[in-house]
Amino acid sequence: MRLGYNTNGLAHHRLTDAIDLIAAEGFQSVAITLDVGALDPYEEPGALARQIAAVRSCLDRRGLTRVVETGARYLLNPRLKHDPTLMDADPRRRAIRADFLCRAIDIARALDAECVSLWSGQIKDATTQEQAMDRLADALRPVLRHAELAGMPLAFEPEPGMFIDTFACVDRLDCQVSHPLFHLTVDVGHVHCIEEGSIADHLFRWAPRILNLHIEDMVRGVHEHLMFGAGTMDFPAIFKALHEIHYSRGVHVELSRHSHAAALAVRTASQFLSPLLNPRSSRG
Template structure:
């Protein structure tokens, strides 16, 4: 296992501050969450500055496309609008030089009225569309397992079979779905060829806590061991904090495990 290491940016902290921290902390890349103050309009308006900062620091770029955009909506107008929004974000990400884009394959349709099986057809078509659109612009789309959705880790095999998308494995989302470390490790062993990106989302319980890495009790060692020795994907620390000190602690703990 020879991954590159980065972290998901916080919308509660200035992007330049986080980029400077990434360079000082010897991270390989940053994963910019394209929402709020870092939405595509803002990033596009300062694209040259962002590209220059990344180049000066020797940092690669991954983006987390905004969510929840309803790319699985049963209503064509809503679905088309969501796809168009994601395409615009992909254009901006590609212009910034991003190599991967994390995508939530989900719908916010009313669960009482719409069964997951029906929504998956719409999601599959949208993900296929966006994967091809991204590929044409040099951006690899990585669909993420989402808890309490049509595409939890239990069902994402179908999406991988029906599209050319890569996968983002979110460890915390897997745990919320009921997977322990051994279950997630088994999934990795079966799908490492499609897993391009990982969100290291630590938890103390089956909840989407996004704790500093090592502050939870999720056992990452068997998960890492399940990846083949030649795996060269990307690992993002996904922490719900604006504290750079927690990111520093998380990187130190991750380095110890790796």
């Protein structure tokens, strides 16, 4: 597996500077959150193409693998966080999110990324669970068609507070979507926050579908991304499970509220996580 870092934790850095800083601390992968000033999909096409070329050159020069993340807070709406979403009651607003995801797929392909990570969004109108699931599946279909054309896997993330928040919800969505490019992003902090059972058990259950991992510390029942050591997670057990499922992709630190001290956060995370890459024992 490869330790990585999400650029949403370096929001005040130029993207190429953020990548250089991440690589300098020993990380081998980058989760690039598309955002204002960071491969903004709505940038003038020529300017965006030049930015993509510069970022890809920087990544290749550093030998970093990459995934594309789509969780920018205010990219689509300067007034409301993460708005609109695939769960919006208005189909025109759902189409705005779907178009953004298709643009993200194109950028990911140009970057030679491993996958595009995405999530559902919140339900904000009166609807049944069945209707909401149908709504989400319908909204995902054009995105999946675009992913198919690009040959780009999608990695869907269960997110606390959103419609798809647990693995049980993912299971139901997966049955409805049933697409070979539909996979998983797993945030182990989210698992600790709201799922029943151990993180290791969930990793074993979903191992064949996981394309992308997020990691940070967290306290059970509280969805707040914390620096390592500030929460209640058992990281040796998590990495033991990752070694045992032979996970070989990126494990990306997600500390989006640490941008004010990004250089220190990147260094601290690297120093905490790097020793855990060496397996010590086998399961059982």
